[in-house]
Amino acid sequence: MASKKHRKSRLKKAGAAPGTLVYIGDIKTQQPAIHILEYGAESLHEKQLTQAELAHYQRPPSCKLWLNVYGLHETSLIAELGKCFGLHPLVMEDILNTNQRPKVESYGDYLYIVLHHVAYDSVSDQLQTEQISIILGRDYVLTFQERPTGCFEPVRERLRNGRVHIREAGTDYLAYALLDAAVDQYFSTLEKLGDECEELEEQLLHAPNNQHLLQLHKLKGQSMELRRSIWPLREAVNQLVRNDDKFFAVENVVFLRDVYDHTIHLIESLEAIRDQLGSMLDIYMSSISNRVNMEVRALTVVTMLFMPATLITGIFGMNFDSMPWLKNPNGFWWTLCVMAFVASSMGLLFWRRQWLSRH
Structure with a gap:
């Protein structure tokens, strides 16, 4: 030039x-x-x-x-x-x-x-x-x-x-x-x-x-x-x-x-x-495209892990008089256990399929 x-x-x-x-x-x-x-x-x-x-x-x-x-x-x-x-x-x-x-x-x-x-x-x-x-x-x-x-x-x-x-x-x-x-x-x-x-x-x-x-x-x-x-x-x-x-x-x-x-x-x-x-x-x-794909996949996995918890929270947030565990003193903790169990199961599945790998 x-x-x-x-x-x-x-x-x-x-x-x-x-x-x-x-x-x-x-x-x-x-x-x-x-x-x-x-x-x-x-x-x-x-x-x-x-x-x-x-x-x-x-x-x-x-x-x-x-x-x-x-x-x-x-x-x-x-x-x-x-x-x-x-x-x-x-x-x-x-x-x-x-x-x-x-x-x-x-x-x-x-x-x-x-x-x-x-x-x-x-x-x-x-x-x-x-x-x-x-x-x-x-x-x-x-x-x-x-x-x-x-x-x-x-x-x-x-x-x-x-x-x-x-x-x-x-x-x-x-x-x-x-x-x-x-x-x-x-x-x-x-x-x-x-x-x-x-x-x-x-x-x-x-x-x-x-x-x-x-x-x-x-x-x-x-x-x-x-x-x-x-x-x-x-x-x-x-x-x-x-x-x-x-x-x-x-x-x-x-x-x-x-x-x-x-x-x-x-x-x-x-x-x-x-x-x-x-x-x-x-x-x-x-390389840049692959890096973006990895980051998008990681965000997708995190989103999917929280989706069941969001679903359960939405269900129990409905205003009905008769709800399972609604009157149970330990209902809140049972709900958290279910959320953790579902998230852990999905995380284990993703790990076995190598979706959580950076390579």
Whole structure:
């Protein structure tokens, strides 16, 4: 569900021309940062740039470039990068709109890829979703993130450690490695979600309450959020596997197929969790219904135990001159004994038929 800040940002953009740069999203880092990796088979140069330094930055002709941006709320920074790399205005607009669905678009000289980084925050007990934009050129890769998440750090370590294959391969292999790192993050998130579902299921089977229902609805919302990210991602990766625009070398397409298999696995795991959540809701409703039935049955038994006493009391309360035990000094106590005997007999009958059991 979109936040109020997102709705306000959309209102600011309403009626604007296509390609107008307006940031839609929450500010998740105070100051945007630009991280650059220039690498080749035998060299690696890593540095940070400011927005002022970006205007004078010159790419080395013999090195491959990976430029990563943290923080997207400075539209002037995105505009400057668009000017340096010749990005289409619609691409820059989509980078700033952090509510994009995963997709792949070709702009002739480069590919534009959108996906989401989803991680489970144990502190807030919520899913944290960040949009990631990847631009794959012939000799460069640009990545845009809302905030530092550590998602791409394993890829940086492989470059720093001098892994031969990733250093010698083209930027298409780097784009694959970044995509694979982002997709792998979903497995840990789904595993955490699955563990919570199993724990909640055990609690529902023993003593369901309103807090469990709230937890169940929260998990269903998180599964829906994951579904909105994973299902379009499968189609985007499938489009990369087809490689219609020939941005990926033939030997690297097989790696993209592996990423596609991972997305299929994620979808199957997510659907299993969604089915489990649906069955858990049925368990909760059945448990509550069974509890109500037990309470109604208990009230019914109590009512039936007192019905004979009420009947006897009504009979002896009639205004007739001639009534059994009416003149007997012990008539009152005999009447109470009859009431107690009937109630005890009925209670014993209910107990033998297990009507008084809570299970």
